[in-house]
Amino acid sequence: MLKHKCLPLVAPLDQEDLHRFTDLISDKNWIIPVTVLLQVIPVTVAAHGFWKTRQLKTQLRIEREHTKQMQIDRFRPGYHAGQPQSLADHPHHGLLHH
Numbered sequence: 001m002l003k004h005k006c007l008p009l010v011a012p013l014d015q016e017d018l019h020r021f022t023d024l025i026s027d028k029n030w031i032i033p034v035t036v037l038l039q040v041i042p043v044t045v046a047a048h049g050f051w052k053t054r055q056l057k058t059q060l061r062i063e064r065e066h067t068k069q070m071q072i073d074r075f076r077p078g079y080h081a082g083q084p085q086s087l088a089d090h091p092h093h094g095l096l097h098h
Contacts, residue, residue: 025031
C-alpha cells in the first residue's frame with residue numbers, strides 16, 4: 001500500500017553497468033576481501049563492546065549486592081566490622097583502672 005511511496009525507485013542494472021562491475025572485480029580481485037574486512041571490523045568492535053558492557057553490569061550488580069549485605073550486617077547484634085569481639089564489656093578498663 002505505502003510501499004511504492006516509501007521505497008526509492010531503483011533502476012535495473014543495464015548490461016553496461018554489469019559488465020563494468022565484473023571487469024572491476026576480475027581486474028582487482030583484492031577489493032572483495034578488503035570490503036568484507038571493512039564491514040567486519042565495526043561488527044567486531046560492537047560485539048566486543050556489548051559483551052564487555054554486559055560483563056561490567058553483572059560485576060556492578062554483584063558489588064551492589066555485596067554492599068547491601070555489608071550495610072545490613074552492620075546492624076546485626078554482635079557485628080564488629082570484621083574485628084574480633086572482646087569478651088569484656090569495656091576492654092579499655094583493665095586491672096590497673098580504679
